[in-house]
Amino acid sequence: MLPGKQREVVRAITVEGADTAEAATRLGMSEGAVRVALHRGLASLSKAYRSFRE
Secondary structure (H helix, E strand, C coil): CCCHHHHHHHHHHHHCCCCHHHHHHHHCCCHHHHHHHHHHHHHHHHHHHHHHHC
16 A cells, blocks of 8 residues: 555664665665655555544
């Protein structure tokens, strides 16, 4: 349900336990871009979960 990079970042950090530096290196992104993608991805998932529960 998430766009490609957001999905990859959320998975790398939340499921695989990578930190932002590891995720950035592995995904070819800057650490800032990883933090932004993580924030946006988690916000999207939170919004989807809230709408599902209503």
